[in-house]
Amino acid sequence: MDEMVRSAPKDKLIKGATGDWEVIIGLEVHAQVTSKSKLFSPASAEYGGAPNDHVSLIDAAMPGMLPVINEECVRQAIRTGLGLKARINLKSVFDRKNYFYPDLPQGYQISQFKQPIVGEGVVYLDMAEGEQIAVGIERLHLEQDAGKSIHDQHPSLSYVDLNRSGVALMEIVSKPDMRSADEAKAYVTKLRTILRYLGTCDGNMEEGSMRADVNVSVRRPGEPLGTRCEIKNVNSIRFVGQAIDYEARRQIDVIEDGGTISQETRLFDSRSGQTRSMRSKEEAHDYRYFPDPDLLPLEFDQPYVDALAAALPELPDEKKARFVADFGLSPYDAGILVGERVAADYFEQVAQGRDAKAAANWVINELFGRLNKDGVDIVESPVSAAQLGAIIDLVASGVISGKIAKDLFEIVWSEGGDPAEIVESRGMKQVTDTGAIEKAIDEVMAANPDKVAQAKEKPSMAGWFVGQVMKATGGKANPQAVNALLKDKLGLE
Amino acid sequence: MSELTGLTIAAARAALEKKEFSALELTEAYLGEIEGANGALNAYVAVTRDKARDMARACDERLARGEGRPLEGIPLGIKDLYCTQGVHAQACSHVLDGFLPRYESTVTANLWSAGAVMLGKLNMDEFAMGSSNETSYYGPAINPWRASGSEEKLVPGGSSGGSAAAVAARLCAGATATDTGGSIRQPAALTGTVGIKPTYGRCSRWGIVAFASSLDQAGPIARTVRDAAMMLGAMAGHDAKDTTSVDTPVPDYAAALGGSVKGMRIGIPREYRIDGMSAEIGALWDKGIDWLKASGAEIVEVSLPHTKYALPAYYIVAPAEASSNLARYDGVRYGLRVAGDDIIAMYENSRAAGFGAEVKRRIMVGTYVLSAGYYDAYYLKAQQVRTLIKRDFDSAFEKVDALLTPATPNSAFALGAMTDDPIAMYLNDVFTVTVNMAGLPGISVPAGFDARGLPLGLQLIGKPFDEANLFRLAQALEDAAGETPPAQRWW
Numbered sequence: 001m002d003e004m005v006r007s008a009p010k011d012k013l014i015k016g017a018t019g020d021w022e023v024i025i026g027l028e029v030h031a032q033v034t035s036k037s038k039l040f041s042p043a044s045a046e047y048g049g050a051p052n053d054h055v056s057l058i059d060a061a062m063p064g065m066l067p068v069i070n071e072e073c074v075r076q077a078i079r080t081g082l083g084l085k086a087r088i089n090l091k092s093v094f095d096r097k098n099y100f101y102p103d104l105p106q107g108y109q110i111s112q113f114k115q116p117i118v119g120e121g122v123v124y125l126d127m128a129e130g131e132q133i134a135v136g137i138e139r140l141h142l143e144q145d146a147g148k149s150i151h152d153q154h155p156s157l158s159y160v161d162l163n164r165s166g167v168a169l170m171e172i173v174s175k176p177d178m179r180s181a182d183e184a185k186a187y188v189t190k191l192r193t194i195l196r197y198l199g200t201c202d203g204n205m206e207e208g209s210m211r212a213d214v215n216v217s218v219r220r221p222g223e224p225l226g227t228r229c230e231i232k233n234v235n236s237i238r239f240v241g242q243a244i245d246y247e248a249r250r251q252i253d254v255i256e257d258g259g260t261i262s263q264e265t266r267l268f269d270s271r272s273g274q275t276r277s278m279r280s281k282e283e284a285h286d287y288r289y290f291p292d293p294d295l296l297p298l299e300f301d302q303p304y305v306d307a308l309a310a311a312l313p314e315l316p317d318e319k320k321a322r323f324v325a326d327f328g329l330s331p332y333d334a335g336i337l338v339g340e341r342v343a344a345d346y347f348e349q350v351a352q353g354r355d356a357k358a359a360a361n362w363v364i365n366e367l368f369g370r371l372n373k374d375g376v377d378i379v380e381s382p383v384s385a386a387q388l389g390a391i392i393d394l395v396a397s398g399v400i401s402g403k404i405a406k407d408l409f410e411i412v413w414s415e416g417g418d419p420a421e422i423v424e425s426r427g428m429k430q431v432t433d434t435g436a437i438e439k440a441i442d443e444v445m446a447a448n449p450d451k452v453a454q455a456k457e458k459p460s461m462a463g464w465f466v467g468q469v470m471k472a473t474g475g476k477a478n479p480q481a482v483n484a485l486l487k488d489k490l491g492l493e
Numbered sequence: 494m495s496e497l498t499g500l501t502i503a504a505a506r507a508a509l510e511k512k513e514f515s516a517l518e519l520t521e522a523y524l525g526e527i528e529g530a531n532g533a534l535n536a537y538v539a540v541t542r543d544k545a546r547d548m549a550r551a552c553d554e555r556l557a558r559g560e561g562r563p564l565e566g567i568p569l570g571i572k573d574l575y576c577t578q579g580v581h582a583q584a585c586s587h588v589l590d591g592f593l594p595r596y597e598s599t600v601t602a603n604l605w606s607a608g609a610v611m612l613g614k615l616n617m618d619e620f621a622m623g624s625s626n627e628t629s630y631y632g633p634a635i636n637p638w639r640a641s642g643s644e645e646k647l648v649p650g651g652s653s654g655g656s657a658a659a660v661a662a663r664l665c666a667g668a669t670a671t672d673t674g675g676s677i678r679q680p681a682a683l684t685g686t687v688g689i690k691p692t693y694g695r696c697s698r699w700g701i702v703a704f705a706s707s708l709d710q711a712g713p714i715a716r717t718v719r720d721a722a723m724m725l726g727a728m729a730g731h732d733a734k735d736t737t738s739v740d741t742p743v744p745d746y747a748a749a750l751g752g753s754v755k756g757m758r759i760g761i762p763r764e765y766r767i768d769g770m771s772a773e774i775g776a777l778w779d780k781g782i783d784w785l786k787a788s789g790a791e792i793v794e795v796s797l798p799h800t801k802y803a804l805p806a807y808y809i810v811a812p813a814e815a816s817s818n819l820a821r822y823d824g825v826r827y828g829l830r831v832a833g834d835d836i837i838a839m840y841e842n843s844r845a846a847g848f849g850a851e852v853k854r855r856i857m858v859g860t861y862v863l864s865a866g867y868y869d870a871y872y873l874k875a876q877q878v879r880t881l882i883k884r885d886f887d888s889a890f891e892k893v894d895a896l897l898t899p900a901t902p903n904s905a906f907a908l909g910a911m912t913d914d915p916i917a918m919y920l921n922d923v924f925t926v927t928v929n930m931a932g933l934p935g936i937s938v939p940a941g942f943d944a945r946g947l948p949l950g951l952q953l954i955g956k957p958f959d960e961a962n963l964f965r966l967a968q969a970l971e972d973a974a975g976e977t978p979p980a981q982r983w984w
Binding site for chain 2: 107296
């Protein structure tokens with residue numbers, strides 16, 4: 001089976017003291033399903049709330065309580081599976097994963113073990129320099145989240161908050177197809193983009209709606225896979241990268257020092273940037289999985305899936321392809337624009353009836369740059385798509401120059417208003433009146449006879465004159481007009 | 494015994510309608526009986542006197558308005574396994590000490606909306622694990638029946654021992670029970686009462702403390718087939734809160750009674766003639782065959798070849814599910830908590846103190862059979878056996894309408910007689926577990942007495958959701974056997 005496993009290109013190998021190493025990464029991402037209520041109870045699945053506010057008798061595992069599947073969670077899992085281009089299993093089974101923990105009231109987690117709702121799929125990653133990587137999806141299954149133990153409220157007791165107990169999670173398991181921390185980060189980013197497009201998970205890692213278990217192993221290029229370690233519950237994309245870099249280096253050092261890697265579960269400490277052992281394989285739980293007798297197998301038919309597929313929104317890969325094909329954007333620019341659905345929608349609004357490349361440049365360079373600088377989300381952008389479109393129109397029709405347009409953008413950003421009115425009222429229109437421009441040229445030439453002489457010898461000196469004329473006209477002179485008149489007056493070709 | 498407590502549900506209901514006495518009088522009569530008998534029989538673990546009286550008064554108001562419902566004013570005992578709002582509901586386990594549910598099980602809620610009155614909570618084997626009611630944290634319930642000329646205390650069977658003892662001793666008009674491997678039918682057989690385990694999915698399991706979820710079913714224990722039919726009619730029904738409950742209409746079982754069984758085909762499974770079966774049980778079975786023949790039914794010998802694997806498979810599946818179902822009793826949220834140095838110690842201390850020996854045995858067996866490396870050999874194999882057992886029944890039911898078997902391999906036995914031999918105790922379920930494994934309805938009907946004067950029962954097994962025919966056949970047996978006299982009062 002090793003030949004099925006992708007080999008990393010040379011530049012993704014890690015240098016060790018004894019030669020190159022390849023790092024093999026697979027991820028299990030836990031994504032909280034966007035739904036009103038929990039997977040098997042009517043309690044609210046909303047984030048936050050006072051401790052134990054969102055708890056039903058079922059979530060607290062009171063005697064005699066029974067789980068009832070929430071159809072919305074099933075729909076969301078199927079939609080996610082479709083978004084991952086995965087096989088949807090018309091019959092799946094819920095199993096009990098048995099272990100004791102104070103924030104696991106039932107003494108078992110209801111999950112899917114042997115027969116998950118979603119089977120194999122694929123996620124495509126766009127790496128730098130046009131490299132595309134296909135990361136295989138092994139499966140997606142539905143399961144319950146656990147509650148939360150709180151240890152800092154009492155000197156000798158721990159408290160338990162069951163608000164999250166029973167909230168629906170999708171565990172999305174990738175194949176071990178990633179070969180660098182960057183690829184793993186790109187995978188989590190892309191997965192989050194897909195989930196957000198679908199509206200099946202909000203992807204807020206800081207609220208814990210998405211977290212990753214990272215499986216890392218290293219090997220010599222071409223050799224069989226090494227023993228893997230699983231790093232649990234990594235809760236940001238940056239940490240995923242840090243954890244992999246640290247863990248790969250640790251494993252290489254152990255092996256190069258003559259040691260062996262033992263299969264174990266590790267924790268990532270975000271403060272030190274290190275991973276440390278949590279439990280070894282020998283200490284691993286025996287979860288005693290068996291089908292949950294309280295729940296019948298989950299069954300639905302193909303038309304049910306087809307209806308969900310038909311109502312799926314356009315996903316990032318398709319949107320990107322369309323931007324390239326219909327708008328003539330570069331794959332790189334299109335990739336940036338589709339990263340978030342709202343950004344893509346914003347762009348499309350701006351591009352509507354305008355030059356798409358100009359729209360893309362404005363959105364990517366000016367808007368995104370400004371949003372980043374101020375840490376503002378695009379949904380709260382002070383410059384609306386209509387306003388940005390108006391600015392672009394003013395440039396296209398020659399009313400303002402590109403340089404003035406940037407000033408205008410800045411004014412709209414901080415003050416708002418109709419761009420055309422601002423241009424009018426503040427006299428920002430570019431000067432196309434040749435008389436005014438000629439006058440400015442004449443003045444510059446008269447003041448700099450030496451430069452005029454030089455320009456006759458060296459035509460590229462014309463640039464200096466353009467700069468001076470623009471300065472003299474406050475940047476409002478039409479650059480094309482300045483160029484033409486200058487050449488004429490300087491007697492250039 | 495007062496005159497009022499001697500009435501069946503059907504008779505009492507008719508008399509209430511005619512205002513021959515009030516629901517409160519009927520309830521008071523039962524409360525009086527309980528007062529006098531419970532010290533000796535230990536059938537009730539909690540008596541809800543005030544609640545009973547309040548409910549009875551409300552029934553009288555309804556009866557006065559002519560708005561009596563099917564069980565209006567009928568006083569019932571409830572197995573402690575049912576969660577009853579604000580009332581003792583501890584599965585007769587120490588681990589649930591002090592637990593008062595804030596909710597009412599669907600089945601009991603159904604009974605109250607049919608007009609029934611709650612007298613209290615009935616004794617049972619701890620978490621329904623047992624066949625003698627001896628594993629109860631509250632001590633054993635005692636069978637009102639004694640062997641002729643003996644004062645030896647006998648078990649009422651289990652796990653619904655309190656339910657059976659209370660019905661037999663006239664401490665309630667009828668009782669709820671539950672059956673996972675025979676827990677309704679075996680105690681009914683040992684106490685001369687009627688008990689039906691309906692088809693899996695017929696009654697909601699919501700609010701009933703789970704033992705083995707794929708096998709547990711609620712059902713009634715009553716004095717007559719008609720009473721059992723009236724009770725099941727009120728208990729059964731679809732419940733959206735239990736996804737294993739089935740959405741199919743509940744027939745009027747009582748109305749279906751009295752019809753002829755002429756022409757019905759009754760299967761006699763040859764594998765139930767087990768090695769070492771007593772001559773008395775064999776004779777009882779033959780008598781049952783003769784009665785049904787005499788009523789016009791046709792007797793057909795059938796084969797259920799995988800019967801012998803049912804009991805061992807049951808004792809894998811049921812403990813496996815129980816080991817997981819009972820994980821929630823950890824001392825964290827309710828019930829008994831025995832402190833420890835850390836959370837693990839608290840779990841261990843609470844569970845060690847809270848569970849009795851039989852429950853611990855089954856948790857350990859269940860944990861073992863689900864463990865990595867043993868799952869395939871035990872749990873998976875047992876589930877395969879279960880499929881084969883179902884298939885046996887399916888093919889038998891292509892030929893017959895119902896099956897007739899003994900209900901138990903023996904009559905009531907002495908307290909302590911089997912407590913040291915769990916396997917002998919488990920064999921009490923040999924005729925009943927197959928029915929749970931296949932999810933079928935089964936009813937136990939009193940059919941006579943053994944040489945020592947102790948009641949014996951016959952079991953009828955039906956097709957899924959064919960309870961109506963089972964009741965009809967059971968009534969034919971009941972008619973032929975004649976009325977079971979009440980146990981002679983010694984308490």
